[in-house]
Amino acid sequence: MALQINATNPEHPALLLELPWQLPLEEWPEEYLVPLPRGISRHVVRYARAGDEVIAVKELARRPALREYELLRDLDRIGIPAVDPLAVVTGRTDAAGEPLESVLITRHLGGSMPYRSMFETTLRPATMHRLMDALAVLLVRLHLAGFAWGDCSLSNTLFRRDAGAYAAYLVDAETGDLHPELSVGQREYDLDLARVNISGELxxxxxxxxxxxxxxxxxxxxxICARYQSLWQELTRTSVYPAGKHHYIERRIRRLNDLGFDVAEMQIEHASNGDTVTFVPKVVDAGHHQRQLLRLTGLDAEENQARRLLNDLESWMATQDDYAPGDPLGARPEVLAHRWVREVFRPTVRSVPPELRGPMDAAEIYHELLEHRWYLSERAQHDIGLGTAVEDYIRNILPKARETLRPTDG
Structure with missing residues (x-):
């Protein structure tokens, strides 16, 4: 069987052909590899460079490689946070013509860390709680989408900083299945596996x-089970409100939005006596603030980052002379949002020297600066301004934190 590359992008096969597919993955020369921290895996996994991209290459049998590739593509289509599938390479043989295992290729998730790298320095319990929150949100999102993971664990998850919290991404979909909807038993099975796996890893x-x-x-x-159940209950419970109290429904929707979830549609039933209204939201995948920020500014950020940036954007818009909500003569939010990106966000991020940024992306840098501004303003008992906060952050915070910003640290 000849070497075959199935790829999502027509440009990738040409770049991937340059890699040494005639060698087992664990024998690849260092010149092809990128030294990034790797988590524990039942398969051989290496990071390599293909053109300008860093890719993760996982060696496994042909059928599971193709199956996982398609599952990851399905998750990508429905907006689930998972590694980005790029290609599957099959028909590999060594120099003597002996068959080699197929490989699954995914895009490296920039700024992400496997949990063991985060524990190279002992994490505080508060940080671990944030990791559990992120993993619970990921598992809920998967279940809402009808995906039974089958092997939820810290090892099969990557974590990225997200405005002081963490965002969790699925790495290994090999044991997963996608269904129109999950039963209670399927969800509880996933949750029980998560409990056992996480306790074992810890x-x-x-x-x-x-x-x-x-x-x-x-x-x-x-x-992790308690956090999952609490979030699932909030997202799926049926509410009964007094008739005429429509703002109760609005308040519930806002609470769901604050958790990062959208309400795609609502089922509202009036009681026969007209005294109560039953409200059942249909919740879809997280990303309410992400989508809002992307729509207004074109910035693509994590959910918590997006929430913080939107708050800053709204505060800034309120100071603009041409901002008049509801006034057709006032500037539209989209116009002001792009002005904020051009005049505030980009200049602020660019003022931080690249050599001090570490793996932080632009949205995380801006969030850090907003946090530092708040801290300094609290200490001074007045708003010290963003410019002053940036100067102090560059002078006093980044040099000390440079080591902790490396991908291998927590």
Whole structure:
């Protein structure tokens, strides 16, 4: 069987052909590899460079490689946070003509970290709670979309900083299945696997001495279930309100939006006596603030980053002379938003020297600067202004934090 490359982008096969497919992945020369931290995997995984892109290459049998490739493409189409599938390479043989395993190729998720790299320095319990929040949100999103993971764990997840919190991304979809809707049993099976896997991974860290002494691995494994159930209940519960209290429905929708979820449609039923209204929201995937920021500014950010940037944008718009909500003569929000990007966001981010940024993207840098401005303003008991905050951040914060901004640190 001849070498065959199935790719999502027609430009990728030509770039991928330059890689040494005649060698087993664990024997690839260093010249092809990119030294990035790798998580634990049942398969051989390497990071390599293809043109200007860094790719993750995973070696596995042909059928599961093709299946996982298609599953990741399906998740991408429905907007689930997962690694981006690029290609599958099949029909590999070594120099003697002996068959080699196929490989699945995904795009490296910039700024992301496997959980073991984050534990190279002992994480504080508060940081671990944020990781559990991110993983619970990811699992809920998958289940809302009808995806049964089958192997939820820290090892199969990548984490990116997201405005002081973390965003979780699915890495391994090999055991997953996509359905129109999941049963309670399917969700509970996934949740039980998550509990067992996470407790086991934390016990391994405890044995290696890299787990904070106050963290109980069993309790943390149980906590992921509690966080999941709380979020699932908020997103799917039926509410009964007094008739005429329509603002209660609006308040519920806003609360769902604040969690980062959209309401695609609503089922509203009036009681036969007219005294109550039953409201059942149909919640779709997270990303309310992401989509709003992208629509207004063209900036693509994580959900928490987007929420923070939108707050700053709204505050800035309120100071503009031509901002008059509801006035047809006033500037439209889209016009002001693009002015904010041009006059505030970009100049502020560019003022931070590239050599001090580490893996932080532009949205995370801007969030950090807003946080520092708030801290300095609280200390000074008045708004010190963004410019002053940027200067102090560059002079006093970034040089000290440079080591902690490396991808291998937590």
């Amino acid at each position: 016990l391994d860290l405890e044995a290696s001495g890299t787990l904070h002494p106050s963290v109980d691995p069993i309790e943390f494994g149980t906590e």
